[in-house]
Amino acid sequence: MARLEIDQLSKRYGDFFAVREVSLDVAEGEFVVLLGPSGCGKTTTLRAVAGFVEPSAGAIRLGGADITDRPPWKRNAGLVFQNYALFPHLSVAQNVAFGLEMRKVPQGEIAPKVAEALKLVRLGHLGDRLPRQLSGGQQQRVALARALVFRPDVLLLDEPLSNLDAKLRQEVRIEIRELQRQLGITTVMVTHDQEEALTMADRLVVMEEGEVRQVGTQQELYERPANRFVAGFVGRSTFIEGAADGQGHFLSEGGLSLRCRPTAPGPAAMALRPERIACAATPTGRDNCLSGTVEFVSYLGAAIDLHVRVSPAERIVAQIPNRADVRVPHVGEDVHVGWPAADGIVFPGKGAGQTANQGIA
Amino acid sequence: MSVTAAAAASPVAARRLFTARRLGRFALKAAAAFTLAYILTPLFFVTWLSFFHQEIPSFPPQGYSLRWYQAIWSNDRFIDGFLLSIRVAVVATAIGVALGVPGALAIARLRFPGREGLNSMLLMPLVVPGIVLGLAIYVFHVETEIATGLPVLGSLGGLVFGHVLIVIPWTVRLVTASLAGVDRSIEEAAQSLGADRFTTFRRVTLPAILPGVVAATLFGFVSSFGNLELSLFLVGPGRTTLPIAILQYLEWKIDPTIAAVSVLNILLIAGAMLLTDRFVKISRVV
Numbered sequence: 325m326a327r328l329e330i331d332q333l334s335k336r337y338g339d340f341f342a343v344r345e346v347s348l349d350v351a352e353g354e355f356v357v358l359l360g361p362s363g364c365g366k367t368t369t370l371r372a373v374a375g376f377v378e379p380s381a382g383a384i385r386l387g388g389a390d391i392t393d394r395p396p397w398k399r400n401a402g403l404v405f406q407n408y409a410l411f412p413h414l415s416v417a418q419n420v421a422f423g424l425e426m427r428k429v430p431q432g433e434i435a436p437k438v439a440e441a442l443k444l445v446r447l448g449h450l451g452d453r454l455p456r457q458l459s460g461g462q463q464q465r466v467a468l469a470r471a472l473v474f475r476p477d478v479l480l481l482d483e484p485l486s487n488l489d490a491k492l493r494q495e496v497r498i499e500i501r502e503l504q505r506q507l508g509i510t511t512v513m514v515t516h517d518q519e520e521a522l523t524m525a526d527r528l529v530v531m532e533e534g535e536v537r538q539v540g541t542q543q544e545l546y547e548r549p550a551n552r553f554v555a556g557f558v559g560r561s562t563f564i565e566g567a568a569d570g571q572g573h574f575l576s577e578g579g580l581s582l583r584c585r586p587t588a589p590g591p592a593a594m595a596l597r598p599e600r601i602a603c604a605a606t607p608t609g610r611d612n613c614l615s616g617t618v619e620f621v622s623y624l625g626a627a628i629d630l631h632v633r634v635s636p637a638e639r640i641v642a643q644i645p646n647r648a649d650v651r652v653p654h655v656g657e658d659v660h661v662g663w664p665a666a667d668g669i670v671f672p673g674k675g676a677g678q679t680a681n682q683g684i685a
Numbered sequence: 686m687s688v689t690a691a692a693a694a695s696p697v698a699a700r701r702l703f704t705a706r707r708l709g710r711f712a713l714k715a716a717a718a719f720t721l722a723y724i725l726t727p728l729f730f731v732t733w734l735s736f737f738h739q740e741i742p743s744f745p746p747q748g749y750s751l752r753w754y755q756a757i758w759s760n761d762r763f764i765d766g767f768l769l770s771i772r773v774a775v776v777a778t779a780i781g782v783a784l785g786v787p788g789a790l791a792i793a794r795l796r797f798p799g800r801e802g803l804n805s806m807l808l809m810p811l812v813v814p815g816i817v818l819g820l821a822i823y824v825f826h827v828e829t830e831i832a833t834g835l836p837v838l839g840s841l842g843g844l845v846f847g848h849v850l851i852v853i854p855w856t857v858r859l860v861t862a863s864l865a866g867v868d869r870s871i872e873e874a875a876q877s878l879g880a881d882r883f884t885t886f887r888r889v890t891l892p893a894i895l896p897g898v899v900a901a902t903l904f905g906f907v908s909s910f911g912n913l914e915l916s917l918f919l920v921g922p923g924r925t926t927l928p929i930a931i932l933q934y935l936e937w938k939i940d941p942t943i944a945a946v947s948v949l950n951i952l953l954i955a956g957a958m959l960l961t962d963r964f965v966k967i968s969r970v971v
Contacts, residue, residue, distance in 0.1 A: 375877070396876040396877050397880055401877060403874065403877040405874060407868070407870060409870035409873065409874040410871070411892075412893070413892045422875065422878050423878035426884070470878065
């Protein structure tokens with residue numbers, strides 16, 4: 325257990341930066357999740373910490389010691405792979421014992437430690453099995469036990485849940501998090517699944533195109549996204565392109581005049597969270613009140629998405645709860661939508677239209 | 686009207702489909718049986734012939750005996766040839782596998798210019814006709830002897846060196862194929878758990894490619910043991926491998942001794958295959 329410091333880490337392949345000047349400080353016992361779409365550099369960053377990617381620049385320190393140039397086998401990092409990477413020819417117990425044997429732990433002490441680690445992941449009775457005789461979820465837990473048994477300084481999880489089915493994934497999330505808290509082990513996890521990231525992390529690092537876009541807690545990222553990308557990737561947002569006047573007014577390309585948080589004047593985009601938009605048959609009485617027509621209804625189960633046309637150029641998504649006392653408008657119905665000025669987050673700049681409506685399928 | 690026609694037509698169509706499928710299955714079985722017979726017929730006749738009593742092979746046999754098997758034991762050329770072939774094959778296989786495995790590792794795992802070329806070159810001895818290869822090595826030996834004065838020509842070392850070239854392509858081919866099936870992440874897992882490169886190879890990679898290595902050993906051994914063309918150029922006076930002894934014997938006689946020797950040869954190789962197959966399923970590797 326130790327503090328992990330990543331300092332100005334870069335990895336370059338020719339002209340292409342897989343990771344560019346990534347800095348991150350993970351406190352002792354903290355659970356940090358690297359979140360981003362595929363190709364954003366999160367896995368490269370994790371593999372650099374594990375020692376499988378040689379950084380082009382920057383430094384990595386673990387427990388105060390510079391490990392940048394150490395080979396993987398001298399780093400004392402426990403790594404769990406997406407496909408678990410269990411040794412197929414060794415039994416479950418032998419798999420778990422591997423790290424202890426490499427550390428020259430006396431033979432007599434290995435068996436009790438292995439038994440303890442397997443008990444920790446509730447597989448105490450399966451030590452004699454071969455990996456292929458276990459289910460995916462069980463293999464995943466063996467991989468976890470194998471990475472934890474030698475008390476690594478840091479636990480690295482590379483998309484550890486993506487090969488599990490949806491229901492099991494939800495259980496294992498909680499299980500891993502509780503185990504991590506119980507052991508107080510510094511942990512870095514990589515995932516592209518925002519729900520997984522939000523459930524498990526103490527802090528999240530949102531990455532895109534090899535760079536860190538924002539670091540913060542779930543609430544910080546959700547309430548105060550630093551840019552359009554984060555607003556689209558963490559939670560969901562509808563984007564309206566337009567211009568801000570610098571005094572809390574926003575004029576959309578479709579001609580809507582909206583109130584928002586005061587920002588610098590100029591071209592900008594406003595991000596709206598669907599769950600912050602009220603939708604009713606009568607005017608909502610919020611700072612921003614618009615009337616529109618429902619064009620699409622998406623039934624999600626717990627909630628319902630309404631895609632409402634509010635101007636010839638703009639459509640916004642409002643989410644309403646799925647309850648008996650809430651009437652669901654149908655397609656073609658005229659409705660009123662509204663939201664307080666503070667819920668319209670405005671990002672200056674233009675040309676980021678490609679990322680508009682990210683996260684809204 | 687049309688409804689009845691459709692009802693009547695469908696069982697006919699179904700039966701026709703069923704017949705076609707049965708015919709197809711029969712044709713497949715027949716083809717398999719023919720191929721098997723084609724392979725086994727010579728083996729069958731050689732085995733049968735080896736038990737004929739008469740000296741000149743002719744049908745029908747004039748009785749059966751084991752005299753030709755006894756004749757082998759009194760023929761020093763066969764005994765010596767057999768012992769030499771075994772010795773050469775064992776040593777050549779050991780050297781060939783020891784060289785071929787690292788070669789296969791380099792080809793499968795490292796990225797370097799000329800990798801493809803190296804791969805083709807290591808497989809070359811399998812493609813080049815044995816007689817050409819034998820001649821090339823022979824010329825090389827002659828030139829080396831002239832240049833250095835060392836007694837290379839017809840030496841045991843020279844023979845073994847030639848046979849190593851038979852073993853290497855088998856090893857490279859089978860081991861690279863095995864390596865392709867090894868998940869790289871288990872090697873990384875071993876390293877992250879504290880194993881250095883060599884320990885990772887010994888504890889994780891080698892067990893994973895062991896079927897390929899065992900198969901390479903077997904095929905290398907069998908190819909070396911049965912090789913004729915290459916050996917013809919490389920044997921020296923008083924040094925004759927079993928295949929050459931068989932060939933030389935055939936120049937003077939055609940009695941069933943040769944058949945008896947062949948049967949023992951086949952049994953030895955079949956035994957090796959069966960034994961290997963107990964540990965490694967050969968059909969899964971080759």
